Structures are given as C-alpha cells and as structure tokens.
Amino acid sequence: MDRYAFLSFYKCTHQVGKFVGSDTWSNVLRESWFFNNWKELLVPVSLSTFLLLGLKGYLDEQFCQVEDLQDEASPNFVEEVVTLFFKDSGRLMSNIEQALEKYPRDFNRWDTYMQQLKGSCSSIGASRMKNECMSFRDSCGQGNVEGCMRSFQKVKREHAVLRQKLESYFQLLRQAGPAGAATRPVM
Template sequence: MDYSNLWRQIFSMKKSLFDQGYLDEQYNQLEELQDDSSPNFVEEVVALFFKDSSRLLTNIEQALEKYPQDFYRLDSLVHQFKGSGSSIGALRMKNECSMFKAHCNDRNLEGCRRSLQKMKREHATLKQKLETYFQLLRQVGPRERAVNSRK
C-alpha cells in the first residue's frame, strides 16, 4: 500500500505543531524512544500526560478559589504542571506556566486567573491537535510508523 500521501499529511501536521510553537525539541526526543517493541509509546505517554495534567488543572483551579490564596501552593502545582508539559515538549503550555508563576511571585490573583484560563485553552488545543496527529499515525499502522518515523 502506498502511504506517501498520508506521510506527507503527517509530516506537514507535525511541522505545523512545531512552527506554531505547540511543541519543542523534547517531543522529538520522546519519539526517538519509540521502537518496534513499543510502537505506541509516544501516544501512551501523551495520553498519560493529558490524564494527569487534567487533574492538576482542577487542583490549580480549586487552589485559586480558596481564600486566602496560598501562592506557594499555587506555584508548586503550576510547577508540577509545567514539568509534565515539558516532558512531552508542550512549549506553549510551558510558557504560559512561566507567566502564571510570575503572577504567583507578584501575588497577582487576577493575573493567575487569566493565566489559568490560557493554560486551559492551550491544554485543550494541544490535546485536540495531538489526537488528530495520532489518528493519522494510526492509519499507517505500527510497523510502517516505526520504520518511517525516523525520516
């Protein structure tokens, strides 16, 4: 079967994720760990990330609602979220976490709230884009994917 058209779509989509700043080099390093013995490794790691990060977003939101705000706890939660995002190369999310942490340092509650909304949007957008990307990859199958992913 000729997968050349599908591979063009896959490479184009991946390139746009990098060009638009959604992903950084860490994502490529994650893909390099994938091989024939674990052909769905990246997709599984990303799925775990979204599961854990959704929980963290909820925890951050709850911590923001408590009065008085514990900016140290907020900073710690956002630090965890940022680390998780960094592990898969989620560049935009990582950048927004840095903004949130700066607002924590300034004890700027409204800035924290705005950053949280941006973090949630970036999280949802990246999830949707990566789901589409993985759907395309699934169409070529694990064997073909393992052979061509290093091109």
C-alpha cells in the same frame, strides 16, 4: 521511521492539508522534493515528521526526543506518554482550579501545583502551554491574583488546543498504517 511514507493523494491531502495549515501545505506542494502523479503523493520524510509541521510552535524539540525513544519493543510509546500527560495535566489543572477558589489565597500552593504542571509540559515538549505556566508562576511571585486567573485561563485554552491537535496527529498516523511502513494505501 526514515522510509518513504505513501499518502493516498485523494484520501489524505485534504485532511493533512487541514492539519498542517493551508499556507504550509501549498508551499509543500510547490516543493521539488514532492513528486506526485494524479493518484499518489510520495513524501521522502517520515509521515510523523511531516505531520509535526502542524504542531510547530505547540511542541518543541523534547517531543522529537520522546519520539526517538519509541522502538519495536514499545511501538506505542509516544501515544502512551501523551495519554499519561493528559491524565496528569487534567488532575493538576483540577487541583489548581480548586486551589484558586479557596481563601485565604495560598500563592505557595498555587506555585507548587503549577511547577508540577510545567514539569509535565516539559516532559512532552508542550512549549506554548509551558510558557503560560511560567507566566502564571511570575504572577504568583508578584502576588497578582488577577494575573494568575488570566494566565490560568490561557493554560486551559492551550491545553484544549494541544489535546485536539495531538488527537488529530495520532489519528492521521493510525490511518496511514504501521508507523513509517512504506506501503501503498488501499485505494
């Protein structure tokens, strides 16, 4: 993935700019390591590395570790792991939702489910979501029902944002063609 990735300037600039954020994008365009003519933008980093700018704060180093495990033998490894994460986390969040509605309050059960969800977040490096899981567990430890409910809403919100961002990330990678291939886009 260390070969140059070519982006079609007029096809991808808007999408990529929207994805990584306008501030980041305008800074990037000023950087000397970007060489562009009116048609093309030559990015001397892998496309996935560049697109990860848009996920900064949402994902940590572990996501890069997972990316490093992708090879010719398993070219879709990252996407498969992420798909598995959303399947797992969806199931666990559904379990938590049901447990939160039950009486009497079972803080141990809530904590067990949330620890599993936190573990899933750790495995793909979903740092913001993991932090909210930890807040939930803190509230659990204090027997704070309101705190748990509030934290769970935040967990759900972070989950939804992460899903949307990762879907965009993989969509842009797919549009660029084979991962890391230094091919010019069809005009």
